[in-house]
Amino acid sequence: MSTSPAIEVEQLVKIYKQAPAVDGISFSIARGSITGLLGGNGAGKTTTIAMIMGLLMPTSGSVKVLGAQMPQQRYRALQRMNFESPYVEMPMRLTIRQNLTIFGMLYGVRNVAERIEELGEALDLTRLLDRPTGKLSAGQKTRVSLAKVLINSPELLLLDEPTASLDPDTADWVRARLERYCRDRHATMLLASHNMHEVERLCERVIIMKQGRVEDDDTPARLLARYGRRTLEEVFLDVARGRDDAREAAQ
């Protein structure tokens, strides 16, 4: 197994019409780790994830994913990673089984039918497999998206707000499945979220972004200590509102 980082981001910049969305960020993410990308609206999280996925070309800087330069060498990595994002959906008219069959074939999965049954059982989708995706509830749709994310047993998962619009019970269920998958497969996960509870529960490291820059980067425990706060939400608010005094006082 390779020991190089799963993701290496170096001096990454994305400028839209002269406004920087991402402004020279650098970080690397170790294989097998779960990292949270935190930040308010417009902080640059989605743009960063899109560049990591190769969906968006950086203005400058570089992104390496599983050793492949993105987006130029993306086909070396795409089969070994998968993603979930609020700006994409699964075709609504197709049944879950049909959708998963197609994505399984696209990702080069052998024995797709078997893999779908496996995922159906693991994600409690078996009795829904032949239902059109458009006729599912929000929670069921999220489980289907999760099945799509896991169809190719990826080494790297990129998740943008994976539990947005879910009730607390379903969100907790999804988190547990993701956590177990990463632990069992030694998979890497990068998670962009507004949900501090989610980040606190899942992530061993948190990168906080603000106005396109990395504002802070550490373990949740060390961030709490540094800002003298009890929850990540309080830390987030300090960063979002520019209360550096909290960090300085604590230090």
Place this chain on the structure above:
Amino acid sequence: MITATERAFAFSPRRVAAMMLRYWYLLRSSWPRLIELIYWPAVQMITWGFIQYYVMQNAGFFARAGGTLIGAVLLWDILFRGQLGFSISFLEEMWARNIGNLMMSPLRPVEFITALMVMSIVRLAIGVVPVTLLALIFFGFNLYGLGFALVAFFINLMLTSWAVGIFVSGLVLRNGLGAENLAWSIMFLFMPLACVYYPVTTLPVWLQPAAWALPPTYIFEGMRALLIEHTFRADLMVEALALNAVFLAAGIFGFLKFLQAARRHGSLMQTGE
């Protein structure tokens, strides 16, 4: 999980098959989509069939040129429906907000384009084959009686329709669904210059070089030569094929450039209007 063959070869027939399966599932699940495929070609053919029937009874020339109008309608439909079949399959991904999923999957642009090409033939077959049979039953026009010429016409018209379809798909990818109307209307730009219903000599002399720059012009001239003079003009077919190679290369080049621009501008993340 991942086959060695697929790692080794950039082009994967399995991924092409996956995309075709996706469109097939979609067609199968929606009867309005199937009806739509056959509705307009049938209406067009019946209308023009009656017009031809009328003028044949009243004009000596048309009596000799039996089938040119209805033949033109059917060949035009191959061109138009071929492009539409390509573009609509592509638009289905935009409407479903699925394009990001595809662009993030190992699917290569060339595989995507290949699947869209094959599906345009499938959609065309569903829509146009029954209509050609109606033309035979109602108006006695046997398109298949054109024999080898029909094969030459069909190949050339499909190549043009794909070239235009690929280019338009690139435009929509770059500019979002705001550019969707182009998919429905761009082929009509060709109509006056491609001389579907009249010979190139009808155009003003200064406009004729523009007409000869379009591959379909050669096909419609070839059809008239076949139906009126009973001559198969192989030279026209070869010239159309050469022009189509240029059109197809330009279409693919345009698509790749638009895709690159979409990656630069973030259009793949916002596939709405």
